[in-house]
Amino acid sequence: MLQYICVPVGALETNCYIVFDDKNQGFVVDPGGSPDRIISAIIQHDLNITHVLLTHAHFDHFLAAKEIIDYTGAKLYVPKGDLDFLSDPSKSLIRFAHSSEDVSLKADEVLEDGDEIKVGELDVKVLSTPGHTPGSSCFVCGSLLLSGDTLFAGSIGRTDFPGGDYSEIQRSLEKISDLEGDYTVLPGHGPQTTLDEERKGNPYMNSNGFDY
Ligand SMILES: [Zn+2]
Numbered sequence: 001m002l003q004y005i006c007v008p009v010g011a012l013e014t015n016c017y018i019v020f021d022d023k024n025q026g027f028v029v030d031p032g033g034s035p036d037r038i039i040s041a042i043i044q045h046d047l048n049i050t051h052v053l054l055t056h057a058h059f060d061h062f063l064a065a066k067e068i069i070d071y072t073g074a075k076l077y078v079p080k081g082d083l084d085f086l087s088d089p090s091k092s093l094i095r096f097a098h099s100s101e102d103v104s105l106k107a108d109e110v111l112e113d114g115d116e117i118k119v120g121e122l123d124v125k126v127l128s129t130p131g132h133t134p135g136s137s138c139f140v141c142g143s144l145l146l147s148g149d150t151l152f153a154g155s156i157g158r159t160d161f162p163g164g165d166y167s168e169i170q171r172s173l174e175k176i177s178d179l180e181g182d183y184t185v186l187p188g189h190g191p192q193t194t195l196d197e198e199r200k201g202n203p204y205m206n207s208n209g210f211d212y
Pocket residue numbers: 056058132149
């Protein structure tokens with residue numbers, strides 16, 4: 001059975017998710033801050049974390065990655081299109097974090113569309129969904145869709161940061177909408193939702209939506 005924990009982290013209340021199987025093997029998505037709280041959750045549930053995945057490489061999704069990797073020994077997986085963000089403060093937006101720490105991170109593995117990652121008994125499929133950033137990706141795991149800053153409950157991610165592209169995010173939202181069946185959507189910020197709810201009610205997700 002698939003289980004998950006949501007830990008809101010950092011000043012921007014990024015949702016860090018910890019997803020794990022029956023044998024407590026799991027992965028962390030977007031450890032964007034508050035490393036102590038993420039590590040507490042890992043200890044509390046006695047988890048063996050082997051993978052840290054980023055939906056994209058904005059600072060509020062990776063600021064605690066180093067601490068989590070140091071603590072767990074997990075490998076870091078970063079979408080290909082955002083690799084250069086890790087070393088470019090104007091792209092990762094880290095200059096807004098007022099952080100003097102050196103958070104230079106190196107990806108152990110690069111994620112591309114269609115990649116499948118095995119974590120314990122879990123299969124994670126990478127869905128490339130550019131637009132918020134060039135590398136923005138969603139992760140499909142069982143009935144969960146971890147949507148990063150591409151899809152929020154009733155809204156979508158901004159496309160006015162470096163590398164953002166509104167027409168690309170529109171195509172990505174179509175791609176998500178075209179997935180078969182329903183999913184629990186776990187966004188990078190704000191409350192969880194379902195894909196059916198968003199197909200029905202999210203104005204950006206259907207052709208009657210806003211056009212800029
Ligand atoms: Zn972002």
